Amino acid sequence: MxxxxxxxxxxxxxxxAVQEEYQGTIWYFCCxxxxSKFLTDPATYTQxxxxxxxxxxxxxxTDSSYHVEYEGKTYYFCCESCLGKFNIEPAHYIQIHYAEP
Ligand SMILES: [Zn+2]
Ligand SMILES: [Zn+2]
Structure with missing residues (x-):
């Protein structure tokens, strides 16, 4: 899929499938x-x-350079300060934002 x-x-x-190779990746389309929309401006669609x-x-x-792997998942941050806060108490932040309902 x-x-x-x-x-x-x-x-x-x-x-x-309708497909097109762009930057080494094959992209699939429904039609x-x-x-053709993709070909007009591939960069917009491959952000x-x-x-x-x-x-x-x-x-x-997800190309942010501030990221950390914790318990098998990668978390991304806007800045070094957020990354630092997370590192102090990762479980706390995960509980707030990624808790299962
Ligand atoms: Zn489509
Ligand atoms: Zn942040």
Whole structure:
């Protein structure tokens, strides 16, 4: 399964799917129209994902250099100060922001 980066639909990632290689990654599309939109401006659709900084709740891109792995998960931060706070008491921040309902 793959996600159509244009419309967000799930697409069957097989050879029959509408696909396009961009920067070494194969992208799948639900239809030709999504594919041509993608080709007009691929960079818009291939932006890195964002995560929530568990300390200040800001949206941070996953290419942020402030990140830490804790119990098998990677957490991203907006700045060194947030990263530092998290390192002091990781469980506290995870409990607030990532607790299972
Ligand atoms: Zn689509
Ligand atoms: Zn922050």
């Amino acid at each position: 793959a996600i159509d980066p244009v419309c967000g639909m799930t697409v069957e990632a097989n050879s029959a 030709d129209s999504c594919r 890195p994902e964002t995560m929530t900084d568990p300390v200040c709740c800001m949206e941070v891109s």
